[in-house]
Structure formats: C-alpha cells, structure tokens
Amino acid sequence: MKEQKGTEESALFVMDGVKGGHDGLSKISPKKFRKKKDDKFDLQKLAADIRSGNRIALSRAITLVESSNSEHKEQAQKLLQELLPYTGNSIRIGITGVPGAGKSTFIESFGTMLCDKGKKVAVLAIDPSSTLSGGSILGDKTRMEKLSRTSNAFVRPSPSAGTLGGVHKKTRETMLLCEAAGFDVILIETVGVGQSETYVRGMVDFFLLLVLTGAGDELQGMKKGIMELADGIIVHKSDGDNVNRARKTVREYKQILHFLQPATPGWMSTSLAVSSIAKTGLKETWEMICKFEETVKSSSFWDLRRSQQTKDWFHNMITDHLIESFYNNKDNKNLINDLEKSILHGDITVTQGVKRLFE
Amino acid sequence: MKEQKGTEESALFVMDGVKGGHDGLSKISPKKFRKKKDDKFDLQKLAADIRSGNRIALSRAITLVESSNSEHKEQAQKLLQELLPYTGNSIRIGITGVPGAGKSTFIESFGTMLCDKGKKVAVLAIDPSSTLSGGSILGDKTRMEKLSRTSNAFVRPSPSAGTLGGVHKKTRETMLLCEAAGFDVILIETVGVGQSETYVRGMVDFFLLLVLTGAGDELQGMKKGIMELADGIIVHKSDGDNVNRARKTVREYKQILHFLQPATPGWMSTSLAVSSIAKTGLKETWEMICKFEETVKSSSFWDLRRSQQTKDWFHNMITDHLIESFYNNKDNKNLINDLEKSILHGDITVTQGVKRLFE
Numbered sequence: 001m002k003e004q005k006g007t008e009e010s011a012l013f014v015m016d017g018v019k020g021g022h023d024g025l026s027k028i029s030p031k032k033f034r035k036k037k038d039d040k041f042d043l044q045k046l047a048a049d050i051r052s053g054n055r056i057a058l059s060r061a062i063t064l065v066e067s068s069n070s071e072h073k074e075q076a077q078k079l080l081q082e083l084l085p086y087t088g089n090s091i092r093i094g095i096t097g098v099p100g101a102g103k104s105t106f107i108e109s110f111g112t113m114l115c116d117k118g119k120k121v122a123v124l125a126i127d128p129s130s131t132l133s134g135g136s137i138l139g140d141k142t143r144m145e146k147l148s149r150t151s152n153a154f155v156r157p158s159p160s161a162g163t164l165g166g167v168h169k170k171t172r173e174t175m176l177l178c179e180a181a182g183f184d185v186i187l188i189e190t191v192g193v194g195q196s197e198t199y200v201r202g203m204v205d206f207f208l209l210l211v212l213t214g215a216g217d218e219l220q221g222m223k224k225g226i227m228e229l230a231d232g233i234i235v236h237k238s239d240g241d242n243v244n245r246a247r248k249t250v251r252e253y254k255q256i257l258h259f260l261q262p263a264t265p266g267w268m269s270t271s272l273a274v275s276s277i278a279k280t281g282l283k284e285t286w287e288m289i290c291k292f293e294e295t296v297k298s299s300s301f302w303d304l305r306r307s308q309q310t311k312d313w314f315h316n317m318i319t320d321h322l323i324e325s326f327y328n329n330k331d332n333k334n335l336i337n338d339l340e341k342s343i344l345h346g347d348i349t350v351t352q353g354v355k356r357l358f359e
Numbered sequence: 360m361k362e363q364k365g366t367e368e369s370a371l372f373v374m375d376g377v378k379g380g381h382d383g384l385s386k387i388s389p390k391k392f393r394k395k396k397d398d399k400f401d402l403q404k405l406a407a408d409i410r411s412g413n414r415i416a417l418s419r420a421i422t423l424v425e426s427s428n429s430e431h432k433e434q435a436q437k438l439l440q441e442l443l444p445y446t447g448n449s450i451r452i453g454i455t456g457v458p459g460a461g462k463s464t465f466i467e468s469f470g471t472m473l474c475d476k477g478k479k480v481a482v483l484a485i486d487p488s489s490t491l492s493g494g495s496i497l498g499d500k501t502r503m504e505k506l507s508r509t510s511n512a513f514v515r516p517s518p519s520a521g522t523l524g525g526v527h528k529k530t531r532e533t534m535l536l537c538e539a540a541g542f543d544v545i546l547i548e549t550v551g552v553g554q555s556e557t558y559v560r561g562m563v564d565f566f567l568l569l570v571l572t573g574a575g576d577e578l579q580g581m582k583k584g585i586m587e588l589a590d591g592i593i594v595h596k597s598d599g600d601n602v603n604r605a606r607k608t609v610r611e612y613k614q615i616l617h618f619l620q621p622a623t624p625g626w627m628s629t630s631l632a633v634s635s636i637a638k639t640g641l642k643e644t645w646e647m648i649c650k651f652e653e654t655v656k657s658s659s660f661w662d663l664r665r666s667q668q669t670k671d672w673f674h675n676m677i678t679d680h681l682i683e684s685f686y687n688n689k690d691n692k693n694l695i696n697d698l699e700k701s702i703l704h705g706d707i708t709v710t711q712g713v714k715r716l717f718e
Contacts, residue, residue, distance in 0.1 A: 077708055077710055077711050077714070080708045080710070081706075081707060081708055081711065084705045084706075084708065085705060172709075173708070173710070225584035225587055228584055256615065256618060259615055307703055310702060310703060310709065311699060311702075311703070313709050314698070314699060314702055314709045314712055314713065317709060317710070317713045318685075318695070318713060318716065319678075319682060321713060321717060322681045322682060322685055323678060323681060326677075326681055336677070339673070340670060340673060343669060343670075343673055344666055344669060344670070346443045346444060347440075348440060349436055349439045349440055349443065349532070350531075350669065350672050350673045350676060351436055351439070351532070351676070352436050352440065353673055354673070354676045354677060354680060355436070357677065358680060
C-alpha cells in the first residue's frame, strides 16, 4: 500500500463509515456506505495502519475520536484502548502566545528543522475561538504550508470553534493517537484565551511561551500567571532592526523568571531570542528542550508529572460530567437563576440558596 | 447591660444553648441548658444585640455559624438572613504573606492605628493548617495582644485546622456578621497554603501581600500567581539596617508589577515599605487603600466585583456540594480508586473510566 503523506483533506470527509473496503481505508461517502448490523468495525486493521504510520488511517482515527456520534465514540475508545500500549514515547510540547506573536510561523520553522533532523513531528491546535484569533482550518493550512508538505510532519488543525471542554478532551486523545503512529515530537498550539493554557499545560511535558519585544506592554494583554506556566520563553521576531531589542527583552524575561517559582521542579525556566525568518535560535530552542528532558528525566518528576496529569484528567472529567449534567437539567437551571436573583437582591443567604437547590 | 469588649473567650463555651436567660446572652453550660421543644430561638434579640455592637452576641453568632449541628446551622441562616440588610458597609481587606513575613505584627500595628483613627476593626483568620504556619488560637491571641484589648477591635482567630471549604464558607458569613455589628474595616488574614489566597481574594475588595526584602528569594517559597492577585505589596520589616534594602525591594516590586496585569481593573497595584515596630508606612498603607476605594468606586467595578463575588460563591458552593456528595459515596470512592489504577496501568482510557463510573 502506498504511504500517504502530508495532507489529510481526504480523511476529513470519510467520517460516516469508518470501516472501508478491502484495505479498510478507502474513501467512502455517506451515501455509498451500506451499514449492516453485523458489520464489525475493523479495529485491529485501523490500529495496525495507524501504527505503521499511515496518515489517512491516523486522520480517520482522529475524526472518529472527535465525532459526537455515540457509536463512533465507542469505537474510538476501543481503538484508543488497543493503542494505549504504544503511546507515551514522544516529547509533548505546548506552545502559546498572544495573537500576533507568530506561533504558526515559529511552528513552521521549528517543525521543519526538526523534520530535517529526522524527527517525526505532529502539530495539534487547541483554539477555543478561532474567529477571535484569526486561526481556522484554512488559515492553519495556509500558514504552515511548508510543514504540511514535509513527509515527517502531520498537521492537524483545530476542527472548529467549540466548547473548550470538548476540544481539550479530544486533543489529549489525538495526542495519544499521534504517539501510537510513531511521532517523536508533539507540538500543541494554543491561544491565550480562556482556560486553554491551563489545559495544555496539563497535558504536556514542556510549555513554551512566545512573546515579542517590549515585554511589559506585550504581557499586559496576556492572561495572569501565564509566565509561571512556562518552561521557556521565546522572544520571537528577533530579526533585522529588532535583534538588539530582542536581546534586551530576553534579559528582562530572565530577570522576571528569577522572581517566579519554576514551572517544573528542578528546571530553571529560561528565555531565548528566535527568528523564524532568519532561522536563528531554533537550534538553541531544541537544545533547551533536550536539556530540559534530560534534567527532568534524571529526577523522577517526568513520570510523576505524566501520572499526575492522567489522574487530574480523570478527576477533571468526573467533575465536568457532574457539573454538566447538573446544570444541563432545565429545572435546575431555572431554579438556580431564581435563587441567584434572590441572593443578589439580599432576600436569602448563599447558604440558604444552596440548601433550597438541593432540597 | 455592660458593653463587653476585647476578648471573646466566654463566648467560645456557650455553644450548646444559644438561647439564654432574660437577656438572651448569659453564659449557659450544656448541663444547665434545659432544651424545650417549644423554646423558640430568640433570633430577633440576638440580631439586635449584634447590631448594637455587643461583642459577646457577635461571638456567639459566629460560633453558631461555625457549628456543624444541623439545628444551629438553620438558626445561623435565619440570623444571617435577618442581618443581611445591614451588611456590605465595610471595606474588606485580605492580607497574605509567607510565614515569617510578620502578618500578625503588621495587623496588630495597622489595626491599632485604624482604631486610634476611630475605625472599628474586625480581624478574621483563614488558616487551613494552623500547625504548619505556627498560628493557633492561643498564638493569635498572644500575637495580637494589644489589638485584642483595643475597644474598637474584634479579633476572631481561626477556629481550628480544618477543611478549607468549611473554613472559607464560615469566614465569609463571619465577615457579614461583623459588618452587621458595625465594623468599618474587616481584615482577613491568610497564609500562603493551598487555595486559601484565591478564596480570600474572592471575598475581599483589596488584597494586600506582605513580603520581606530580597524579593526574588522570598517569592520562591510563595504560590504561583500570588503577586497577580495583589492590589498592594508591603515590603515589611523596613527598620534598622533594613531600611535601604526595603526601599530597593519596593522599587523591584514596582518594576515587576508593571509587567503584570492589574489585580483590579483601573488600579495600578503598587508597593510600600512598612515597619510595624517603627510604625512607618502604616499611614501610607491606609492612604493607599483609601485611594483604591475612591478610584474603584468611581468606576462601577466596586459593586460589580461584589455582585460577582456573591454569584461565584453561590456557584462554587453548588459545585462543592455536587463533588462532595459524589466523592463521599463509598461505592463511588472505591470504584474511582479501582478505575484510577486501571487507567494508570494502561488497561483502560480515561474516557472509558469516566463512562464506567457513571454507568
């Protein structure tokens, strides 16, 4: 079978019937797909195709994971369970920054450099509001054009603006699929909106923050506490007239980082100047990440964090489920609204409100 | 009736029977208390006593609010509802800092100065682990000896180490009781442990962070993001040889604050050097808080924040209740433990774990 490379457009349209023809992978339109009750979903075949590095199979599996169809959900979980033993072998890198910091350009240059080094790089995006950030499926494709065409790379844009809860849940599972497909480096891009950085920090090993020169002004627009999540801060667009200013900004960030508690115990977060156009600082960024990996793996914290992340994920999903199913109940919702009014009006105390709600 | 001042020891022992004798306030030991089913709890009397500024009545009401007895709980809520119209007229100040920063000494000096100015000052403490911080009922009493004896002051130590959820819930209601009793300034002290600062930030107007000189080293031990909660940072123990170093530290903090998003929209968080022993910087601290009040009240944010805090409190209590009652179920707990093991062992996915849990 021919190895499929680079783009995954075709796979975006094959959702209705995951089971395919002889090779389990041929493109099936919903109309052509004849569903039989006794048709068993060929899980083993898909899992094997993913493990062999087939991009179409991987894309199809991701689409399956992202589907809200209950049958697909069940199939997705079976597939993930099948692939779990082959996950966990990548380095997981989260990348964030204000809009305009040049995240896509950086990922394009950085990812291409890693591919040239022989690394297999998967790029995933968490974008809770693609209209706000200007990012979109087409946007990502265009922006990371070169990387998308690189044989060692796999670029999976954010499916759509949606609830963050859903998106991050899927991104975590998508990451596992990419690991099973043999990717060494997973880059998860997010914008500084809502809780997305905290979610991404909760699923990666290394968290990278992209900023521009003029740190103070720049950070005004960023979320509180974001710097304290970062294992490394890239001062981007360090090219042309901007080189000296970028160096100065790097020094400023290093100074600030000195005041903050490290994001990862045993690792002193640091700052670097990078130009994705002049291709400077990219090698140093990778060296920084490799040194981080070495340092943190030599303590027990690497595995500890990953176990803790899995546990946290489980408990967050339990909490999400509890809250969601409670607030989704229409009677509860109406009663909460009424009680909220009474509380703000000073008619009842908050504790009384809670008591009445659960009576 | 004689006005009771300063200490509230006696009130700490009257919990069993809130209803007293003729004046509703006499000390009753559990043995002496004869409970009659038709005995109506004299709510109006207690409420009136609190509003008249009677400290014993206030202490008794706080003990009632803190009680876990279901009958007391109900009485406490009725009392709070009665007093709600008289709450909200104080300035609520949260104070935090690393152990050793001198929070109690600062509160003693600052509170005494405010009392001398004619302000009525209530001091409450949230201390989720009094053994860890060295704080305790006796400790607080001893440390704030002078303030405790000041007629305009009311010092209520943290009842005991306990679950934070319970403590903060009670502290918020205790704050309301103190406001109904006519206190102008509420100082809520907390240590930098767990989520306590976030809880305190969620119930105060102004949040003050106490630090020592040598900012960088000092903050290493503090929680992440704590600086970004602060409306003001006091560099404490600015006395003797330490004055110049304190001034330098103030400049450093001002520089860092410039890089951070303000804790309160429209207010530029700032830093001051204070000595509680030499009594320097205390007046300036109060001026800063007054200027803050004026600035934030002139925008609509003052009322907006308070409404939002009440709403958040309501929703947090709903969430707490949901999670608590779910995790308190023994079957759920056992199943969660088993599922957690299976997940960490790689037998099932997190999503499968959640699904099985709710099946």
